[in-house]
Amino acid sequence: MVTMSSMRAIGALAFACAAFLLMAMVSGPTPACAEAKSIIAQDARVAGDRERTRFIADLSKKVDVHVFALANPYRVIVDAPDVNFQMPEGSGKEKRGLITAYRYGLFAPGKSRIVIDVGGPFLIDKAFVLEPRDDQPARLVVDLVPTDEKTFLAKLKEAKPADPESGAAMPLPETPARAEDAKPVIVLDPGHGGIDPGTSSATGVTEKEVVLAFAKSLKQKLEATNHYEVYLTREDDTFLPLRERVEFAQKKGASLFLSIHADYFPKQTDRATGATVYTLSEQASDDEAKELATKENFSDAIAGVALPSDSDEVVANILIDLAQRETQNRSTVFARSIVGELAGGLHTRKLRSAGFRVLKAPDVPSVLLEIGFLSNPDDEKHLVSDVWRERMGASIVEAIDGYFAKRIARAPF
Ligand SMILES: [Zn+2]
Numbered sequence: 092m093v094t095m096s097s098m099r100a101i102g103a104l105a106f107a108c109a110a111f112l113l114m115a116m117v118s119g120p121t122p123a124c125a126e127a128k129s130i131i132a133q134d135a136r137v138a139g140d141r142e143r144t145r146f147i148a149d150l151s152k153k154v155d156v157h158v159f160a161l162a163n164p165y166r167v168i169v170d171a172p173d174v175n176f177q178m179p180e181g182s183g184k185e186k187r188g189l190i191t192a193y194r195y196g197l198f199a200p201g202k203s204r205i206v207i208d209v210g211g212p213f214l215i216d217k218a219f220v221l222e223p224r225d226d227q228p229a230r231l232v233v234d235l236v237p238t239d240e241k242t243f244l245a246k247l248k249e250a251k252p253a254d255p256e257s258g259a260a261m262p263l264p265e266t267p268a269r270a271e272d273a274k275p276v277i278v279l280d281p282g283h284g285g286i287d288p289g290t291s292s293a294t295g296v297t298e299k300e301v302v303l304a305f306a307k308s309l310k311q312k313l314e315a316t317n318h319y320e321v322y323l324t325r326e327d328d329t330f331l332p333l334r335e336r337v338e339f340a341q342k343k344g345a346s347l348f349l350s351i352h353a354d355y356f357p358k359q360t361d362r363a364t365g366a367t368v369y370t371l372s373e374q375a376s377d378d379e380a381k382e383l384a385t386k387e388n389f390s391d392a393i394a395g396v397a398l399p400s401d402s403d404e405v406v407a408n409i410l411i412d413l414a415q416r417e418t419q420n421r422s423t424v425f426a427r428s429i430v431g432e433l434a435g436g437l438h439t440r441k442l443r444s445a446g447f448r449v450l451k452a453p454d455v456p457s458v459l460l461e462i463g464f465l466s467n468p469d470d471e472k473h474l475v476s477d478v479w480r481e482r483m484g485a486s487i488v489e490a491i492d493g494y495f496a497k498r499i500a501r502a503p504f
Contacts, residue, residue, distance in 0.1 A: 144188030158218035165209040174203035196286030212243035275346035281306040285330030290355035292465040348457040365438040372444035384445035421456035
């Protein structure tokens with residue numbers, strides 16, 4: 092639940108420069124949580140030109156919003172309490188003036204977000220919410236004007252976002268103590284969610300929905316063996332930053348982490364088919380793996396999470412070098428086990444690897460599985476089919492059983 096006071100606190104920390112990063116705290120009664128749920132965003136549009144571009148969203152009533160900018164890439168973030176988005180299909184794809192696209196969705200429980208992509212350096216000139224009037228709905232208005240790179244960065248620095256999600260290096264969570272005879276914990280991680288749909292097929296089937304459906308079905312199958320304790324990083328259409336997925340697995344004391352995704356190959360819709368298995372490495376195994384890791388790592392940027400600075404990444408990499416060799420070995424054993432079980436259903440038998448941020452838990456063997464290609468119409472049929480899900484799930488259970496049957500998985504660190 093996002094209260095007025097917590098939003099104000101975040102705002103006070105993050106936005107010293109009112110002229111640039113305008114936090115539109117709209118006066119009025121504090122919305123109760125139940126009341127906030129009833130806010131509906133019915134439509135949005137972009138007006139103006141490159142000199143001044145206006146983003147407008149129609150709302151069922153006035154809402155407190157929190158508006159700020161992010162760099163790399165250029166974005167405007169609008170945070171609000173739980174909003175029910177009922178936008179017309181295709182919303183967010185129009186390009187106009189400074190705005191190249193926008194998207195919206197649940198960012199965290201009780202917190203909604205609109206992310207507006209901007210084509211170049213900009214200033215938030217105005218951001219406010221208008222009361223409904225006569226037959227007009229309440230309106231969120233954000234005005235952007237162009238500026239130069241230097242001014243943009245200076246204003247951003249001035250505002251010093253103190254967002255807890257900003258990626259500063261944080262200590263690793265303690266792994267909970269577990270009884271020796273406790274069942275191994277498996278964390279399944281359906282990728283994307285909420286504001287970040289992931290990739291999508293030509294007919295509009297999204298990665299976030301097919302991977303969630305598959306993860307839920309796989310969880311049931313694993314639990315039915317009575318051998319494992321299984322958790323999902325997300326149970327519904329909610330966004331989760333990559334680092335929180337990693338931390339979730341660590342906090343649960345996971346013995347295995349499986350991140351589940353679906354791929355897209357625009358130029359090879361027929362050729363690219365089947366599942367692909369990936370592990371973590373600093374040097375990508377090949378260009379395809381490198382490209383995919385870049386795409387998957389972009390999830391946080393899509394959702395408007397500030398990415399870690401380079402120095403934080405360096406620290407993280409050193410930690411990997413020291414602590415992760417054994418974990419890497421186990422990840423590879425697990426990845427091979429999946430490749431062995433999937434056999435015919437694979438895009439390639441080759442184990443691929445790249446710098447996937449979601450696989451960076453130094454103490455949890457982690458694999459990323461692309462279950463198929465949404466760009467391929469045959470794969471798409473599979474990805475939404477219960478029969479296929481059953482078959483694929485059964486193979487993954489075999490792979491997991493096979494992994495735990497090996498000595499390496501049972502040995503303590
Ligand atoms: Zn993905």
